[in-house]
Amino acid sequence: MPILHKYYQAGDLTIASIISQSLLISDVVTFRRHPNEEMIHETILGFNIYNNYFRPSLTFQSSMELLSSRGKFIPNYKCDIQNIPVAVIGGPNSNICLHMAAILRNYKIPQVTYAPAPEINSQTQGRFFHWMFPNGHHQYTGIVQLLLYFKWTWIGVVYLSVDSAETFIHNMLPIFIQSGICLDFIEKIHLSSDVAGTIISGIAMYNIILESSANTVVFHGEIQDMTYWRILHRLFEFEEMSMKKQGTVWIMTAEMDFTSVSFQKSWDTDFLHGALSFSVQSKDVPGFKKFVESRKPYLDKEDGCIMDFWEQAFNCFFPTSMVQKAGNVCTGEEKIETLPGSVFETGMTSHSYSIYNAVYAVAYALHAILLSILKHKTRVHRERWILLNHHSLQLHHFLRSVSFNNSAGEVVSFDQTGELVGGFNIINWVTFSNQTFLRVKVGRIDPNAPPDKVFEISEDAIVWPSIFNQIKPLSLCNDNCHPGYRRTKEEGRPFCCYSCLPCPEGKISNQTDTDDCFQCPEDQYSSSDHNLCISKTLNFLSYQEPLGICLAISALAFSFITAVVLGTFMKYHKTPLVKANNQNLSYTLLISLLLSFLCTLLFIGHPDKVTCLLQQPTFGIIFCVAVSCMLAKTVTVIIAFMTTKPGSRIQKWIGKKLSGFIVLFCAFIQAAICTIWLATFPPFPDFDTYSVTGEIIVECNEGSFIMFYCVLGFVSFLALVCLTVAYLARKLPDTFQESKSIAFSMLLFCSVWLTFIPTYLSTKGKYMVAVEVFSILASSAGLLVCVFFPKFYIILLRPHLNKREQLIIRKEWNMKDEE
Structure with missing residues (x-):
C-alpha cells in the first residue's frame, strides 16, 4: 500500500518526520516566507513528512523509505545520492516511537517524539529518544491534585485498549488509592477491526457511566480516540441518553486532543462543554495563525496532504482529483478562517507546539555541532554539510544538552533522561452552538515552581457542564458529613x-x-x-440575679428581726419572762441566730479563697452553738424540776455553770473538727466544667467531704439529742418553761436538714448553694419564731402577763392540770 500523503523538501541535511496527522513542519520564525527560503548559516534544512495513518505496518514502511533513495523503496542500498535524515520526529502516539525505533535505532538516528515516553526495555534503546513531552509522573500528580482540590473522591476511569493506556492505569491506580480517591468503575473499551464489537463495548461503558453515582470520569486515550468518542456520543444523542443529561465532568489526559473526520464536521461538540483536560505547556507562537490562514493548495505542489484536506473541509473537489465527487469545484481561494473550530483550528495546539519545538531543537543541536566543528576546521564553505553528516552521531549529545528560547519566549530544554523540562496546562473546554469551541487555560502544573505554586487552578474561570448550572459538581460516594x-x-x-x-x-x-x-x-x-x-457562662449564686437578691434580702431581714428581738430582751431583761430559763442562754442563742443569718452572705457572690475557707466552718460552729444553747435550755428545765426539794445535790449544777459547760463543750468539739479540717484538707475555690452543659460552676470545693459531713453530723447529733430531751420534758409544769417550744422548734429544725441532704446532693451549681442557704435561713428562722416570738409577743403586746403574780397563778393552774 503506497503512502500517498508525503511531503518532501530537499536540503543539505534532512529532518524526517513520521506522524499521524498531516502538518507542515517549518523552521521559519516569522512565517512570512516559504520554509525553503530560510537558511541557518547558509545550510538549508529540508524535511520529509510521512503519514502513517495510525498503522504500525505503515510506520515500519515509512521508516524504511527514509533509508531508501528518493522515489525508490530499496532500504540501505545507495544506488545514487542518498540523504539519510539526521533526525526523525515522531508522534503523537507513543507506540509509533517504538515502531520507528525497531528500524532507525540500527542506524543510531536520533528520534524526537512529542508523545509521552513509553515503557522502554533497555537503556540502550532509550538513548536514541528525546521526548517533547514532560515526565508523565507530573501529569499523574496533577490529575490527583485536581481531584483533591475539588474533593472528587468517587470517580470512574475509562481507557481504550492501547499500550499507553495500560501504562497509565498501572501507574495511576496506586496513586489514586494512596491519595484517598476511590474508583466506582474502571472500564476498558476494546478497539478492534470489528466496528460493531467496538461500538457494543462503548455502549456497555456508557450504560455503566449512566448508572454510576460518580460525576467525574477520567478518560485516557490517544489523539485518534476523540473520533471514536464522538461517534459514541452521537449514538446516545439519537437515543436521548446523552451524557449531558446525566451530568459528567470529563477529565482528559494530555495524550488526547480534538480530532475530526470528514463525516463528523457537522456534528455538535456539546459533549465537550465543561470538560477539563491536560496539555503540554505551550504558548502562542507569533505569526503562526496568519501563516496558516494564508496557506493555499496551489502554493506548494509537494504537500501531499493539503489538497485532500481542502476538499474535505470545504466540501468541494479539484478537477485534478483522482476521485471525482459531486459538489462544487474547489477554487483554492476558500478562507480557512471561515471553518468552524470542529473542522480546523487555526491556532497552534499543544501537539503542534511540540512539533514546532522539536524542529527547532534539532536545528539548534545541528547549529551547535557546526560551531564546534568550525572551531577546528578552516575550510568551511559548501563542505559544511558534509562535515555535519560525518559528525551526525554527535547529535544525541547535543540534543540532550540543547537549551534555547523559542519565538514564543519559552525556554526549551531536556533533562538527563531526554524528557522535556516543563509542565502541563489545565484546559477548560467551552463549546458554542456554531460548532466552535474555546480552550480556556484555567490552571497549570509546574514542577519547577516553588512547592506552593506547583499546582495552580482558577476555579472562578471554569465553565461547568450546563446541567450543573455553574455550581461546582460533586463526585462523592455519598453526601458529605457536615460539621457536627x-x-x-x-x-x-x-x-x-x-x-x-x-x-x-x-x-x-x-x-x-x-x-x-x-x-x-x-x-x-x-x-x-x-x-x-x-464559651461557657460562669454559674454561681450572684447578688445580681433574683435568686441571690431574694436570699440576701431574707438574710438581712431575719438578721434585723433577730437584732430587734435581742434588743427587746435586753431592754426588758429584768422582767420574769426574760429571766426564765437562763437569761444568758437566750442572749447567746439570739446572737448565734443573728450570726447564722449573716453567715449565709458568705455563700452568695463569686467564691474566692477566703469565703471558701470561712463558709462551712463558720456555719458549723455557729449552728453548733445555737443547738447546744437549745440543749442547755432543755437540760436546765429538767434539772430545775429534779431539784425542787431543798438541799438537793443536783441544785449546784443548776444555773450558769451547767449551761455554760454544755455550750462550751459542744462548741469546743465542733471547733476542733473544723480546725482539723482546715489544717488537713481545707476548702478551696474550684471550677466544675462537666456537671452542667454550657456552664462553668464556680464553687467551693469542700476539700474533704468526710470532714464536711462530720461537721453536719455533729450538729445533727446535737439536734437529735435536743429534740429527744425536749420531747421528754414537754409536759413539765411551768409558767414560762420552753420545753414545748424547743421540742417543736427542734422538730422543725431536723425536718429542714433531713430534707436538705437529698436535695443538696441532687442539685448542682448555684442551686445547690441556694439549697444550703435556704436550709440555714429556714432552720434558724424556725428556732427564732418558735422559741422567742411567743415571749416577744407577750413583752410588747401583753405586758400584763409578764409579771410574777401571773407566774404564780399559771403555776397553780399547771399543778391542778397535773393532778
Whole structure:
C-alpha cells in the first residue's frame, strides 16, 4: 500500500518526520516566507513528512523509505545520492516511537517524539529518544491534585485498549488509592477491526457511566480516540441518553486532543462543554495563525496532504482529483478562517507546539555541532554539510544538552533522561452552538515552581457542564458529613464510602468529612448542632440575679428581726419572762441566730479563697452553738424540776455553770473538727466544667467531704439529742418553761436538714448553694419564731402577763392540770 500523503523538501541535511496527522513542519520564525527560503548559516534544512495513518505496518514502511533513495523503496542500498535524515520526529502516539525505533535505532538516528515516553526495555534503546513531552509522573500528580482540590473522591476511569493506556492505569491506580480517591468503575473499551464489537463495548461503558453515582470520569486515550468518542456520543444523542443529561465532568489526559473526520464536521461538540483536560505547556507562537490562514493548495505542489484536506473541509473537489465527487469545484481561494473550530483550528495546539519545538531543537543541536566543528576546521564553505553528516552521531549529545528560547519566549530544554523540562496546562473546554469551541487555560502544573505554586487552578474561570448550572459538581460516594458529624466506615464498601454519625455530647466537628470529633476546651461546650464550641457562662449564686437578691434580702431581714428581738430582751431583761430559763442562754442563742443569718452572705457572690475557707466552718460552729444553747435550755428545765426539794445535790449544777459547760463543750468539739479540717484538707475555690452543659460552676470545693459531713453530723447529733430531751420534758409544769417550744422548734429544725441532704446532693451549681442557704435561713428562722416570738409577743403586746403574780397563778393552774 503506497503512502500517498508525503511531503518532501530537499536540503543539505534532512529532518524526517513520521506522524499521524498531516502538518507542515517549518523552521521559519516569522512565517512570512516559504520554509525553503530560510537558511541557518547558509545550510538549508529540508524535511520529509510521512503519514502513517495510525498503522504500525505503515510506520515500519515509512521508516524504511527514509533509508531508501528518493522515489525508490530499496532500504540501505545507495544506488545514487542518498540523504539519510539526521533526525526523525515522531508522534503523537507513543507506540509509533517504538515502531520507528525497531528500524532507525540500527542506524543510531536520533528520534524526537512529542508523545509521552513509553515503557522502554533497555537503556540502550532509550538513548536514541528525546521526548517533547514532560515526565508523565507530573501529569499523574496533577490529575490527583485536581481531584483533591475539588474533593472528587468517587470517580470512574475509562481507557481504550492501547499500550499507553495500560501504562497509565498501572501507574495511576496506586496513586489514586494512596491519595484517598476511590474508583466506582474502571472500564476498558476494546478497539478492534470489528466496528460493531467496538461500538457494543462503548455502549456497555456508557450504560455503566449512566448508572454510576460518580460525576467525574477520567478518560485516557490517544489523539485518534476523540473520533471514536464522538461517534459514541452521537449514538446516545439519537437515543436521548446523552451524557449531558446525566451530568459528567470529563477529565482528559494530555495524550488526547480534538480530532475530526470528514463525516463528523457537522456534528455538535456539546459533549465537550465543561470538560477539563491536560496539555503540554505551550504558548502562542507569533505569526503562526496568519501563516496558516494564508496557506493555499496551489502554493506548494509537494504537500501531499493539503489538497485532500481542502476538499474535505470545504466540501468541494479539484478537477485534478483522482476521485471525482459531486459538489462544487474547489477554487483554492476558500478562507480557512471561515471553518468552524470542529473542522480546523487555526491556532497552534499543544501537539503542534511540540512539533514546532522539536524542529527547532534539532536545528539548534545541528547549529551547535557546526560551531564546534568550525572551531577546528578552516575550510568551511559548501563542505559544511558534509562535515555535519560525518559528525551526525554527535547529535544525541547535543540534543540532550540543547537549551534555547523559542519565538514564543519559552525556554526549551531536556533533562538527563531526554524528557522535556516543563509542565502541563489545565484546559477548560467551552463549546458554542456554531460548532466552535474555546480552550480556556484555567490552571497549570509546574514542577519547577516553588512547592506552593506547583499546582495552580482558577476555579472562578471554569465553565461547568450546563446541567450543573455553574455550581461546582460533586463526585462523592455519598453526601458529605457536615460539621457536627463524623465519618464511620461501612463494611464491604470502598473506603471512600462511609456513614455519618453525630458527634457525642461535649465534642464537635467544625469541618466537612472529619474522621473524628474533638473535645471542646474545658471553658467551652458544644453547640446543639455540635459544630462549634461556645464559651461557657460562669454559674454561681450572684447578688445580681433574683435568686441571690431574694436570699440576701431574707438574710438581712431575719438578721434585723433577730437584732430587734435581742434588743427587746435586753431592754426588758429584768422582767420574769426574760429571766426564765437562763437569761444568758437566750442572749447567746439570739446572737448565734443573728450570726447564722449573716453567715449565709458568705455563700452568695463569686467564691474566692477566703469565703471558701470561712463558709462551712463558720456555719458549723455557729449552728453548733445555737443547738447546744437549745440543749442547755432543755437540760436546765429538767434539772430545775429534779431539784425542787431543798438541799438537793443536783441544785449546784443548776444555773450558769451547767449551761455554760454544755455550750462550751459542744462548741469546743465542733471547733476542733473544723480546725482539723482546715489544717488537713481545707476548702478551696474550684471550677466544675462537666456537671452542667454550657456552664462553668464556680464553687467551693469542700476539700474533704468526710470532714464536711462530720461537721453536719455533729450538729445533727446535737439536734437529735435536743429534740429527744425536749420531747421528754414537754409536759413539765411551768409558767414560762420552753420545753414545748424547743421540742417543736427542734422538730422543725431536723425536718429542714433531713430534707436538705437529698436535695443538696441532687442539685448542682448555684442551686445547690441556694439549697444550703435556704436550709440555714429556714432552720434558724424556725428556732427564732418558735422559741422567742411567743415571749416577744407577750413583752410588747401583753405586758400584763409578764409579771410574777401571773407566774404564780399559771403555776397553780399547771399543778391542778397535773393532778
